[in-house]
Amino acid sequence: MAIEAPSSRSWSIYGRAEIAERYEVLGRIGSGAYADVYRGRRRSDGLAVALKEVHDAQSALREIDALRALRGVPNVVPLLDHFWRDDGDDDAVLVLELLPSDLAAVIGAARRSGEPIPAADAKQWMLQILRAVDACHRNAVMHRDLKPSNLLISAGGVVKLADFGQARMLQEPSFATPDISPYEQGSQNEPWIPQQYAADETESVKEPRLLSEDDYLRELDGVRAKFTQYDTDKAMSLQDGDASCLATCSTGDIEEDRFQGSYYSCEEAEEGIVGGEEEDLGALTSCVGTRWFRAPELLYGSTNYGLEVDLWSLGCIFAELLSLEPLFPGSSDLDQLSRIISVLGDFDAESCPSCSKLPDYGKITFTKVENPTGLEACLPNRSAKEVNIVKRLLCFDPASRATAGELLSDQYFTEEPLPVPVEQLRVPARDEQDESSPEEWGDFRDLGSDSDLDEFGTMGVTTNEKGFSIRFE
Known part of the structure; x- marks a missing residue:
């Protein structure tokens, strides 16, 4: 080779x-x-x-x-x-x-075959993905970039979540640390027990070395101190280069100079400078994730979000697994919001009681959607229970989204057809993907800027007490 x-x-x-x-x-x-x-x-x-x-x-x-x-x-x-x-x-x-494959390859292979993924197979894929996300959330890890290409698959059909470069630890790790080999793990049908370990931060070691919590934190602090200038949440692996529709917009989003400078840039957010004031180190940014799987609160500029952003991404992933098409393939952040609203209905105080607290809420308004498409129409030929799983995740109100742990207990996974055994899942190699596979569409580094507003038709701009409002007809 x-x-x-x-x-x-x-x-x-x-x-x-x-x-x-x-x-x-x-x-x-x-x-x-x-x-x-x-x-x-x-x-x-x-x-x-x-x-x-x-x-x-x-x-x-x-x-x-x-x-x-x-x-x-x-x-x-x-x-x-x-x-x-x-x-x-x-x-x-x-x-x-x-690992030889990923969920994007599974979706792409099924789409090329012209046949949907069988319900029993879909259940097994979903169960494993839910276990991964549940493990993250029970260990206070917010992944922030869930998508099919980050769900890797072993030759034996085991899903393994990867790419934690945008992850955020919501608390310091704990240190109950039995040394378990990654190749000697339990059955996929057995409950997992969270495991953590600690090793020297500053050099590679041949075997894990268990430390006390105090020793670990002391060594870790030494490394972190060297990088505190980055600790305002850089947008690692960000494919589309902007965050919310307006709060971190560039002139690529809105081309007229009169908008330039009204809102801080993504780079300013990363450096912790907002409105001329320095944010506390460790502040969150909406500049995370891949657009097609990004929660509405991020698109509206939220910097005060939690694990629920991962749950929205899960809903988009499951919808794609069931339909073999991306659910909300937005070409820009504004288009992304438009697509979401056209399917789920208006984003307002009724559907999301906390929406008024979002930085960009009120600055962008869409014409009222009288007849939203609905998730049923987006998932044709799938059962009502399958659609319901997606619905429980794709809620505008973050507090209403079902947790991964709750979904693992849903009756859907214990009813016929039962999930197939892991070893019976077909695992296509990545080489089997063609140029139109969802995650090759979703390798968004070549999308360019979000400058095309023509798709929205008439756009009206008015001033208000917050600055201005953009209305799309």
């Missing part, structure tokens, strides 16, 4: 002796805004691994934190090793289990 020449920004993984000593790098298999992924082989035993070279310090730190907090969870990709230097001269490299 020929080794692909490294890009200009990824020479370090080939030239780092500590990595070459333990891993053979076989070539790059993926590339994103903040990371490159390489296929590798562990020299000690020949194990195939994925080497993720992360070019953003804060993203790497968050991913390491999250994967450690979730260590031992069967439906989360295991962190096998990592390489990190305090001096910041080299990118962090995470060593992960190499």
Whole structure:
């Protein structure tokens, strides 16, 4: 197998002796805004691994934190090793289990076959995804970028949630730490027990080293101190480059100069400067996630959100699994909101009591939707119970969204047809995807700016006490 020449920004993984000593790098298999992924082989035993070279310090730190907090969870990709230097001269490299497929490939293969995913198969995929998200939320990890391509699948049909570069820990990890090998995990049908472990932050180690909580926090603080300038929630792996429709807009969203400067930019949000005042370190940003799976409160600029943003993304993922088409494929954030409202109805105080607290609510208004399309029309030929699962997640009011734990107890999963055993699931290779697969549509780095407002037809701009309002007819 020929080794692909490294890009200009990824020479370090080939030239780092500590990595070459333990891993053979076989070539790059993926590339994103903040990371490159390489296929590798562990020299000690020949194990195939994925080497993720992360070019953003804060993203790497968050991913390491999250994967450690979730260590031992069967439906989360295991962190096998990592390489990190305090001096910041080299990118962090995470060593992960190499998995051959993802949910995007499953959806793409089914769509090309012309046949829907059978209900029994869909139930098993859903159950595993719910277990992954439930594990995250019970360990206070907010993923913030759930989508089919981040749900990796083993050759045996096990779903493993990956790509925690945008994740946010809502509390410090705990430290009850039995050492469980990622290859010796329990049955998918058995309840999982949250596991965490701690290892030295500043150097790669061959075996996990258990620390007391005090020792771990002391070492972790030393690393974090070097990157506090990033701790206002950078938009790692952000594909579309903006956050809410207005609160972080660029002139690509609204082209007239009179709007420029009315609202702070995404870069200002990342630096913690809002309205001329410095935000507290650790403040959230709406500049997260992939647009098609982004919750309405994020599109309206919320910086005070919680785990519910992951639940909205789950609803979009399940809808795509059932229909084989993306539910809300917006070409811009404004288009995204328009599509959501056209299906679910008006976003107002009745459907979302807290909407008036959103930064951009009242600055953008849409013509009242008399006859919303409804989720039933978007999920033709699917059962009422399948549609109901999606409905319980796609609620405008974040407080009304069903949690992953609640859905795991839904009768839908215990009724005929029962979920197929994991080993009976068909796992297509990523190579089987064609150019029109949903997640290849969804690799949004090439979408460009959100500058096309023609699709909205008539647009009226009026001033109000908050600045101005945009109304789409």
